Amino acid sequence: MSGRGRESRRILGIDPGSRITGYAVIDSDGQRSQHRASGCIRIGAEPWPDRLGNLFRAVSAVVEQYAPADLAVEQVFFARDPSAALKLGQARGAILCAALQAGVAVYEYSARAVKLAVVGTGGADKAQVQHMVRVLLALAEEPAEDEADALAAAICHAHSLGALGGRGAIASWRDWSP
Numbered sequence: 001m002s003g004r005g006r007e008s009r010r011i012l013g014i015d016p017g018s019r020i021t022g023y024a025v026i027d028s029d030g031q032r033s034q035h036r037a038s039g040c041i042r043i044g045a046e047p048w049p050d051r052l053g054n055l056f057r058a059v060s061a062v063v064e065q066y067a068p069a070d071l072a073v074e075q076v077f078f079a080r081d082p083s084a085a086l087k088l089g090q091a092r093g094a095i096l097c098a099a100l101q102a103g104v105a106v107y108e109y110s111a112r113a114v115k116l117a118v119v120g121t122g123g124a125d126k127a128q129v130q131h132m133v134r135v136l137l138a139l140a141e142e143p144a145e146d147e148a149d150a151l152a153a154a155i156c157h158a159h160s161l162g163a164l165g166g167r168g169a170i171a172s173w174r175d176w177s178p
Contacts, residue, residue: 010027018051021043024039
């Protein structure tokens with residue numbers, strides 16, 4: 001896919017979770033994005049180290065199948081439960097290692113930035129994200145919450161490509177220069 005001389009990039013969006021991880025693959029030139037695949041990885045109820053291994057292998061399989069150039073993932077947010085925050089951090093680590101091992105560039109975005117890029121407001125709720133992802137990618141049906149969050153992360157990254165005229169992505173506005 002290419003528009004106005006822009007190079008298309010394959011982007012893998014991930015919504016990390018300790019039980020369910022959403023994933024999404026889109027192709028984008030920064031202005032137009034096309035859905036390739038998306039879904040949820042359910043990592044079961046095995047002991048925690050086994051679940052992390054399952055998540056690593058599942059993300060590795062998605063990376064191998066779709067060969068994305070970039071991974072867009074939400075940054076860790078503050079959690080009230082330290083145990084849940086630790087597990088989420090470990091799940092993110094398994095995801096990042098799977099991408100980095102395959103040579104995929106990793107870009108992190110705050111949840112607020114992702115919502116702003118997709119809905120137009122950083123305080124959007126899950127239903128608004130699901131709806132806008134469906135509209136932006138012309139999906140036949142509304143995706144599940146975790147899948148929609150992964151699609152939103154990929155779209156956010158695609159928008160950063162568009163902001164730079166297809167020259168590459170930025171991790172924050174501090175990195176941007178005309």
